[in-house]
Amino acid sequence: MPDVIKADGSVRQDNWVVVPRPEEGESLAIPSDQPALIPADLWLAGYGHFTGNDQIGVWFDSHDEPEIIADKVNELPLIGVNFPRFVDGRGYSIARLLRERFGYRNELRAIGDVLLDQLQFMKRCGFDSYVLRADKDISQAAKCLNFFSQGYQAATDTDLPLFRRRA
Amino acid sequence: MYVYDEHDRQMAAERVAQFRDQTRRALAGELSEEEFLPLRLQNGLYVQRLAPMLRICVPYGMLRSDQLRRLARITRDYDKGYAHFTTRQNVQLNWPALEDVPDILAELAEVEMHANQTSGNCIRNTTTDQFSGVQADEITDPRPYCEIIRQWSTFHPEFAFLPRKFKVAVNASEKTDRAAIRIHDIGLQMVRNEAGELGFRVHVGGGLGRTPMVGPVIREFLPELDLLTYLEAVLRVYNRYGRRDNKFKARIKILVKALTPEGFAEKVEAEWAHIKDSPTRLTPEAIERIKGFFTEPPYEALENASDLLARQRFENRGFDQWLSHNVDVHKKPGYAIVSLTLKKTGTPPGDVTDRQLEQIADLADEYSFGEVRVTHQQNVVLADVRQDRLLELWQAITPMGFGTANLNTLTDIICCPGGDYCALANAKSIPVAEAIQRRFDDLDYLYDLGNIDLNISGCMNACGHHHVGNIGVLGVDKKGEEFYQVSLGGSSHHDADIGKILGPSFAREDMPDVIAKIIDVYVDHRTEEEEFLDTYRRVGIKPFKERVYA
Ligand code: HEM
Ligand code: SF4
Numbered sequence: 001m002p003d004v005i006k007a008d009g010s011v012r013q014d015n016w017v018v019v020p021r022p023e024e025g026e027s028l029a030i031p032s033d034q035p036a037l038i039p040a041d042l043w044l045a046g047y048g049h050f051t052g053n054d055q056i057g058v059w060f061d062s063h064d065e066p067e068i069i070a071d072k073v074n075e076l077p078l079i080g081v082n083f084p085r086f087v088d089g090r091g092y093s094i095a096r097l098l099r100e101r102f103g104y105r106n107e108l109r110a111i112g113d114v115l116l117d118q119l120q121f122m123k124r125c126g127f128d129s130y131v132l133r134a135d136k137d138i139s140q141a142a143k144c145l146n147f148f149s150q151g152y153q154a155a156t157d158t159d160l161p162l163f164r165r166r167a
Numbered sequence: 168m169y170v171y172d173e174h175d176r177q178m179a180a181e182r183v184a185q186f187r188d189q190t191r192r193a194l195a196g197e198l199s200e201e202e203f204l205p206l207r208l209q210n211g212l213y214v215q216r217l218a219p220m221l222r223i224c225v226p227y228g229m230l231r232s233d234q235l236r237r238l239a240r241i242t243r244d245y246d247k248g249y250a251h252f253t254t255r256q257n258v259q260l261n262w263p264a265l266e267d268v269p270d271i272l273a274e275l276a277e278v279e280m281h282a283n284q285t286s287g288n289c290i291r292n293t294t295t296d297q298f299s300g301v302q303a304d305e306i307t308d309p310r311p312y313c314e315i316i317r318q319w320s321t322f323h324p325e326f327a328f329l330p331r332k333f334k335v336a337v338n339a340s341e342k343t344d345r346a347a348i349r350i351h352d353i354g355l356q357m358v359r360n361e362a363g364e365l366g367f368r369v370h371v372g373g374g375l376g377r378t379p380m381v382g383p384v385i386r387e388f389l390p391e392l393d394l395l396t397y398l399e400a401v402l403r404v405y406n407r408y409g410r411r412d413n414k415f416k417a418r419i420k421i422l423v424k425a426l427t428p429e430g431f432a433e434k435v436e437a438e439w440a441h442i443k444d445s446p447t448r449l450t451p452e453a454i455e456r457i458k459g460f461f462t463e464p465p466y467e468a469l470e471n472a473s474d475l476l477a478r479q480r481f482e483n484r485g486f487d488q489w490l491s492h493n494v495d496v497h498k499k500p501g502y503a504i505v506s507l508t509l510k511k512t513g514t515p516p517g518d519v520t521d522r523q524l525e526q527i528a529d530l531a532d533e534y535s536f537g538e539v540r541v542t543h544q545q546n547v548v549l550a551d552v553r554q555d556r557l558l559e560l561w562q563a564i565t566p567m568g569f570g571t572a573n574l575n576t577l578t579d580i581i582c583c584p585g586g587d588y589c590a591l592a593n594a595k596s597i598p599v600a601e602a603i604q605r606r607f608d609d610l611d612y613l614y615d616l617g618n619i620d621l622n623i624s625g626c627m628n629a630c631g632h633h634h635v636g637n638i639g640v641l642g643v644d645k646k647g648e649e650f651y652q653v654s655l656g657g658s659s660h661h662d663a664d665i666g667k668i669l670g671p672s673f674a675r676e677d678m679p680d681v682i683a684k685i686i687d688v689y690v691d692h693r694t695e696e697e698e699f700l701d702t703y704r705r706v707g708i709k710p711f712k713e714r715v716y717a
Contacts, residue, residue, distance in 0.1 A: 086202070086328075087205060087288070087328050088328065088411060089288075089325070089326070089327065089328025089329055089406055090406060090407055090411075092324060092325040092326075092327075092328070092406070093325055093403050093406050093407050096325055100445075101441060115202060117189060117198075117202075117206055118327075118328075120324070121324040121325075121327055122324075124324035125324050125325055137197065143188075147181055147184070147185040147188075148178060148181045148182075148185075148322065149177060149181065150174065150177070150178065151178075151322060151324065152178070152318045152319060152321050152322065152323075153319060153323055153324070153447065154445065154446040154447050155324050155325065159446040160446065161319075161446060161447060162174055162318065163315075163318070163449065163450070163453035163456070164446060164450070164453070165174075166172070166174070166453070166456065
């Protein structure tokens with residue numbers, strides 16, 4: 001079971017699995033005994049089938065468009081956003097859109113190439129759980145989530161950019 | 168000048184602590200090289216041919232004398248006693264040791280300096296006109312807006328991992344563009360609309376490098392309060408849709424071209440519609456607060472010292488030449504803007520020693536309210552000098568090597584570090600600059616030639632802005648040998664343009680002759696009022712080709 005870091009730096013375990021996009025001709029392999037994140041477009045394609053199932057969430061890859069589920073986000077218990085490589089910064093924009101534009105209120109999880117030094121950016125953009133890449137030292141996560149005690153900008157975490165706090 | 172408050176100080180200190188921790192983990196092997204790379208780049212540390220190189224940020228080119236003295240001390244304590252002023256108004260050290268960098272950053276933070284986001288795929292230092300606030304023809308002082316952009320872009324959580332680097336420049340002068348805004352990812356031209364309101368004309372998608380482009384206008388008027396939300400919309404569109412599969416196609420200019428400027432503008436407007444009224448929207452009070460840092464120094468009520476200067480020029484030809492070329496008109500009577508040139512023949516353009524940094528600091532204190540500005544032409548400006556002290560200043564700087572009266576002439580060369588320092592170089596650039604400076608050492612002849620931008624880069628990356636030089640020189644590699652390609656007709660000003668390649672490239676030893684022939688063609692064809700670029704635009708490239716390849 002993966003360790004999941006929460007925004008406050010605590011660690012808990014859960015058994016959500018990320019179901020990869022099936023190859024051509026194959027079907028989605030959803031486990032029967034575990035909650036699962038499936039590709040968002042496939043969830044939408046099977047929409048009626050999955051509604052009300054709190055064991056099913058979705059994940060977006062970095063090139064996906066979160067707009068496709070704009071009006072349905074709060075039907076999902078968990079959304080994952082994949083960082084295929086940590087230098088691919090699209091996931092930050094996806095997260096802010098889900099939170100600030102579509103009003104997503106449930107858990108938003110960073111998955112994939114998630115490293116320590118990006119955690120605070122992720123938190124500021126609205127992620128509230130993080131599955132660290134397996135080789136990284138989870139005991140450093142709390143520190144890395146809080147390198148900075150404040151930021152200059154408004155983001156998902158605050159409506160008050162520094163210029164509004166100073167005024 | 169902007170002064171940190173407790174918030175800025177706290178974040179600066181936290182940044183240093185963070186990088187200390189990251190450096191420790193990198194040295195302990197907990198961070199791989201690939202993982203450490205963007206972290207160190209965003210702290211200014213670039214690993215080079217000979218040693219790491221540290222690029223220190225000089226926000227929009229402004230430096231105080233205590234900061235110059237600190238830089239001098241750092242070059243002495245941690246480096247080889249010299250530094251380099253870059254074409255983006257920053258300062259670069261060429262030889263710091265990796266493990267010393269956190270200490271250097273801590274020393275910088277003590278004087279309100281940093282190296283944040285001076286490299287890497289993030290929003291870089293915002294640059295502007297070195298004559299901001301002291302010239303008569305500007306719409307308003309652009310520096311408060313640069314500072315507002317600096318704060319917004321610093322550690323922006325959404326835009327730290329863009330497809331590629333991102334540079335913003337602001338210009339507020341109506342007649343000139345000393346900030347080269349049209350070759351930036353975003354170029355902001357300050358304007359007033361018909362109602363007299365302040366705002367920006369927004370250019371997006373300029374840039375040099377492999378695919379040089381002049382940035383098209385994507386919005387004619389952006390009200391000042393909307394500055395940050397609009398930038399956020401541009402950046403978000405770029406972050407989401409800019410190419411990440413090919414480093415050479417990742418700059419925003421490629422996206423703008425692919426979507427067309429109109430298509431790109433539409434996407435930005437659509438994004439902006441959602442966030443226009445978000446908390447990121449500026450307030451008049453926020454702008455006023457920052458403007459409060461850029462007030463005028465305590466000028467004295469003076470008359471222009473025209474008679475005195477006329478007498479002094481008459482008695483001293485060297486002073487006369489310097490006054491004509493390196494001194495500009497100030498908005499206040501009795502004051503003048505002085506450019507200290509760092510282009511002495513035999514010294515790499517933009518290089519200064521620790522001692523010279525201290526001399527510049529002393530000059531700033533003595534003559535210019537303790538501040539200087541760095542220019543993208545790699546010179547340093549004393550913006551507020553009393554006219555009746557110009558002669559004294561000129562006498563002081565001449566032995567220091569800052570008095571070469573060649574500003575904006577052929578030998579005021581912009582030049583990248585090239586093969587002497589840079590691992591990416593195809594060819595050396597500094598020796599070419601030097602050979603040209605030696606060939607054209609007659610100041611009267613240079614003055615007669617007028618304003619000519621000669622820009623040299625050691626490779627396609629175009630750090631020396633060769634595409635926008637009236638004469639551009641680019642180092643190329645031909646079967647392992649260093650050659651130089653020449654282009655003509657570029658400009659980085661209001662009439663920005665990318666130069667055209669003259670023809671096959673030349674060996675290094677031929678370069679002074681090639682430049683001399685180009686100049687001869689200009690001299691043969693020019694009319695009385697024409698500058699080099701005017702003549703080129705009128706007669707075209709053909710006569711130059713014929714003469715050079717004859
Ligand atoms: C010493 C080693 C240096 C290296 C390895 C280096 C590397 C690069 C690279 C790879 C680019 C191209 C980026 C792109 O096309 O997206 C670039 C652009 C640039 N560099 Fe450097 N650089 C160095 C030093 C400098 C220095 C000292 C200056 C200032 C004098 C400078 C100023 C610039 C500028 C202004 C550009 C922007 C051109 C544009 O707008 O595309 N660089 N540099
Ligand atoms: S233009 Fe090329 S050679 Fe010159 S500094 Fe830039 S990367 Fe190096």
